Amino acid sequence: MLRRYKTVPELKSRESAEAISFVDPALACKLTAMGVRPGAVIEMVRKAPFGKAYYVKVDGIRMALREEEAVSILLEL
Amino acid sequence: MNILLFGNPNCGKSTLFNLLTGLRQKVGNFPGVTVEKKTGTFSIHEITHTLIDYPGVYSIYPKSQEELVVYDAIKELQSSAEPRVGVVVVDASNFERGLFLFSQLADLDIPMVLVINMIDLAGRNGIAIQLDALKNELKHTPIAVMNARVGLGKNRLLDALAQQIKEQKSENYFGINPTIFEPEAFEQQEADATKRQQSIRKLAERVVVKKEVQAQKSKLDWWLTHPVFGYVIFALILLVIFQAVFTLSSYPMDGIEWVFQQIAMHFAAWVPEGVFQDLLCSGILPGISGVLVFIPQIGLLFFFIALLEDSGYLARAVFLMDRLVRPFGMNGRSVVPLLSSMACAIPGIMATRGIPNAKERLITLFVAPLMSCSARIPVYTLLISVVIPKQRFLGVVQLQGLVLFALYLLGIISALGIAFVMHRMLKQTTRSIYIMEIPDFKPPHWRNIFSTIFEKIKVFTMEAGVIILALSIVIWALSNYGPTEERANAVRELKAEATYAKANAKERNQSEAAVLLEHSYLGKFGKTIEPAIAPLGYDWKIGIAIGSSFLAREVFVGTLSTIYAHDEASGNFRLREKLMREMHPDGSKKFTLASGVSLMVFYVFALQCLSTMAVARRETGSWKIPILQLVLYATLAYTAAWCCFQIF
Numbered sequence: 272m273l274r275r276y277k278t279v280p281e282l283k284s285r286e287s288a289e290a291i292s293f294v295d296p297a298l299a300c301k302l303t304a305m306g307v308r309p310g311a312v313i314e315m316v317r318k319a320p321f322g323k324a325y326y327v328k329v330d331g332i333r334m335a336l337r338e339e340e341a342v343s344i345l346l347e348l
Numbered sequence: 349m350n351i352l353l354f355g356n357p358n359c360g361k362s363t364l365f366n367l368l369t370g371l372r373q374k375v376g377n378f379p380g381v382t383v384e385k386k387t388g389t390f391s392i393h394e395i396t397h398t399l400i401d402y403p404g405v406y407s408i409y410p411k412s413q414e415e416l417v418v419y420d421a422i423k424e425l426q427s428s429a430e431p432r433v434g435v436v437v438v439d440a441s442n443f444e445r446g447l448f449l450f451s452q453l454a455d456l457d458i459p460m461v462l463v464i465n466m467i468d469l470a471g472r473n474g475i476a477i478q479l480d481a482l483k484n485e486l487k488h489t490p491i492a493v494m495n496a497r498v499g500l501g502k503n504r505l506l507d508a509l510a511q512q513i514k515e516q517k518s519e520n521y522f523g524i525n526p527t528i529f530e531p532e533a534f535e536q537q538e539a540d541a542t543k544r545q546q547s548i549r550k551l552a553e554r555v556v557v558k559k560e561v562q563a564q565k566s567k568l569d570w571w572l573t574h575p576v577f578g579y580v581i582f583a584l585i586l587l588v589i590f591q592a593v594f595t596l597s598s599y600p601m602d603g604i605e606w607v608f609q610q611i612a613m614h615f616a617a618w619v620p621e622g623v624f625q626d627l628l629c630s631g632i633l634p635g636i637s638g639v640l641v642f643i644p645q646i647g648l649l650f651f652f653i654a655l656l657e658d659s660g661y662l663a664r665a666v667f668l669m670d671r672l673v674r675p676f677g678m679n680g681r682s683v684v685p686l687l688s689s690m691a692c693a694i695p696g697i698m699a700t701r702g703i704p705n706a707k708e709r710l711i712t713l714f715v716a717p718l719m720s721c722s723a724r725i726p727v728y729t730l731l732i733s734v735v736i737p738k739q740r741f742l743g744v745v746q747l748q749g750l751v752l753f754a755l756y757l758l759g760i761i762s763a764l765g766i767a768f769v770m771h772r773m774l775k776q777t778t779r780s781i782y783i784m785e786i787p788d789f790k791p792p793h794w795r796n797i798f799s800t801i802f803e804k805i806k807v808f809t810m811e812a813g814v815i816i817l818a819l820s821i822v823i824w825a826l827s828n829y830g831p832t833e834e835r836a837n838a839v840r841e842l843k844a845e846a847t848y849a850k851a852n853a854k855e856r857n858q859s860e861a862a863v864l865l866e867h868s869y870l871g872k873f874g875k876t877i878e879p880a881i882a883p884l885g886y887d888w889k890i891g892i893a894i895g896s897s898f899l900a901r902e903v904f905v906g907t908l909s910t911i912y913a914h915d916e917a918s919g920n921f922r923l924r925e926k927l928m929r930e931m932h933p934d935g936s937k938k939f940t941l942a943s944g945v946s947l948m949v950f951y952v953f954a955l956q957c958l959s960t961m962a963v964a965r966r967e968t969g970s971w972k973i974p975i976l977q978l979v980l981y982a983t984l985a986y987t988a989a990w991c992c993f994q995i996f
Contacts, residue, residue, distance in 0.1 A: 296534035297411060301781050303541045304407030306445040320575035321671040326786065332442070333786040335667040337674075340783055 277348055279313060279325055279341035287314035290329075294343040302344075306332065313346060349397050349513055350430070354418070354453060355437035356446055357404035358787040360465045362386075364437055364496040365401045366799045368505075373799070375807055377969055378417045384701060385417075392510045406445065408452045409529065409537050411781045413706045416531070423528060426456060433512045434458040440470035440477055440493075443556055447548050448541070454489070454519040455526055461508045462491045467501075469788070474559035482555045488517040497793050522547055568789060572664045582665045586687055589652045593691035594722060597644035604644075608637035626828065627821075635820040638899065639813040642694050642959065643805050649688050649695040650804045653702065654797040656684075660787040667786065676764050677771025679703050682712040686763070689719040690756075693960045694812075697967055698804060705780045711770045713967060714977060717960050718763035720756045720952065723901040727951050728755055730905050734927045735944025751948075758952050762984075808963070815962040820899050823870070823958075827896055827907075830868040838867045862911050870895055884950065884986065885943030885993040894956070901956050942996035946989040953985035 276291055290311050293299035302308075307329045316333065317326040323338040336344075355361040365373075369388025378385045386401040402421060403414040410416040425432065434453050438446025443464070454460050464477055483491060490508035494501030524543050529536045571577050612629040619625040656662040666680030673682050681703045689696030696716045703709035720728075732748050741747045842848055842863045848856060865871055874891030881891055889911045897904035909923045912930075930938040955961065961974035968974075 298781055300534050300537050301411045303538060317573045319671050323671050324667060326573060326667055335784045335786055337782045
């Protein structure tokens with residue numbers, strides 16, 4: 272089956288993509304409160320050297336996410 | 349009146365709190381949890397008001413324990429009729445996000461004051477806020493534009509507060525939801541959030557003017573989070589911190605101890621001899637000194653932590669380290685507390701406050717005392733010099749040094765091991781969402797840094813210090829008092845000895861002290877537990893030393909030298925030689941490789957430090973955790989020491 276989306280960990284360094292939706296409702300609430308909405312452009316600034324943590328830039332806000340949070344953000348292909 | 353301070357993380361809220369209250373601050377915990385609650389006082393027109401600082405949040409709906417505090421507080425506010433004013437601090441560069449929190453609070457019928465902070469940074473980012481237009485929209489909310497870091501706009505804020513305290517008018521601009529949803533009602537929360545954001549975006553379009561400015565690409569960030577250079581830089585920073593807490597602090601610590609010795613000597617000359625002089629000069633004064641001696645380490649560690657945090661660097665280091673300590677149920681923020689515990693667990697445990705997740709914080713705090721602290725060094729070096737031969741291992745490495753290194757390593761490995769087990773055993777009570785905003789770099793703000801240091805020192809001396817002082821007086825009393833008749837007899841017997849007659853005044857004093865200690869309550873304790881510690885290869889003398897080293901581990905060495913002062917066979921040797929010559933009744937050596945290693949391993953694990961327990965109590969809010977640590981680590985120490993004694 273062909274997926275219509277990818278998730279944050281799949282972004283390459285310096286690559287960016289538009290967020291379609293957030294899978295996890297609790298996370299969605301938190302992200303919305305932080306000003307990150309579906310439609311926001313998420314840019315991968317750096318992947319942590321040993322993986323499982325991501326430093327991203329969302330509409331100018333810089334934040335670090337762990338794997339659980341990062342996979343529940345669906346991005347446009 | 350109670351003024352409630354809210355705002356997003358990194359909006360400059362604590363800078364503003366420090367600006368208003370100065371040193372008139374009090375730190376406590378929110379009820380039932382160990383989230384720090386800072387309150388302070390300030391006055392407007394000679395009327396004193398109380399400012400309560402709440403943890404930084406993006407929304408009133410909780411996604412972590414810290415945020416739950418804010419939610420609970422707001423729920424409580426809703427049910428009380430007490431007059432209050434809420435202040436929301438908004439970072440001008442993130443106006444819409446800050447206003448989101450403002451809108452939630454304003455809808456709950458709390459009279460508000462809006463602070464638009466860090467206006468200078470926003471200007472540099474090409475963001476301007478048209479104040480008149482904003483005032484036109486939020487008609488009932490006094491607004492203060494500020495740059496709290498330099499104190500700009502303080503009077504505007506005080507005026508705004510004075511106005512709202514008098515008028516008590518709630519903002520009716522948003523009118524989206526006048527009640528508060530359940531924390532788990534995610535769908536309602538999100539629908540509500542969407543409505544708010546639409547309303548706020550429209551407002552922002554009329555109020556915020558954005559100019560495109562050439563974005564300055566920060567090279568610094570690239571270096572600091574680099575997979576190689578990032579770690580190198582962080583390792584260097586850790587090295588500096590460790591050196592400072594370990595070495596630099598020893599000068600003021602020696603100074604404090606010297607001053608108290610002088611004071612005790614002078615008092616001894618003035619106060620008539622007797623129980624009171626004893627209590628004052630040997631019990632209370634050394635006890636106070638034993639509390640104050642931690643202040644340099646606490647001050648230095650928090651100087652560095654506050655500096656790293658305030659400049660924005662710490663978030664980057666946490667991002668780099670998080671993955672490495674996560675398998676052990678810890679957080680990137682656990683690294684600095686754990687490392688500083690290798691100098692001393694007291695400031696290390698206090699530094700676990702910075703860990704946002706309750707479970708990760710508990711694990712870090714729990715295993716921190718296993719990191720070999722500097723108070724263990726005198727114990728290790730004495731024992732190593734007694735039982736480990738001075739030779740090279742495989743012809744290259746000094747064996748004695750290697751053993752010391754192995755003891756340190758054992759501490760680190762067991763800390764990680766226990767953390768790993770706890771991580772598996774402890775259930776996460778509430779799911780915590782881990783999103784850490786990485787703030788802009790900014791020059792550190794000295795008032796914030798020194799206010800942190802001051803506050804930590806104050807909390808330590810007032811809350812942990814009192815317990816440490818009380819317990820150290822108890823231990824002092826146990827080692828200085830005993831059955832009167834028995835002690836008198838023991839001294840009489842000593843004076844009848846042939847060696848006593850030959851000895852000079854100093855030697856006589858020393859052997860008297862040894863005999864008195866042997867016949868003190870602590871001495872009784874040592875003899876009582878002898879059967880229990882015999883399987884580890886220890887006798888009652890070591891039992892006494894272990895008991896007294898609850899004050900601080902290095903006391904072990906001092907107690908042994910007191911006990912061994914009275915020893916007919918030993919004559920005028922140094923403690924090390926005395927221990928090497930010490931024999932069992934059957935003529936075998938007492939300090940063998942087996943009993944020495946067993947004792948060193950015992951000190952790796954045992955929580956021989958009542959100051960650590962006092963601080964753990966203060967940080968967790970009850971004796972439960974420190975007592976659990978004491979029991980668990982004593983069991984571990986006993987088992988490991990027994991194994992070592994059997995193997996070697």
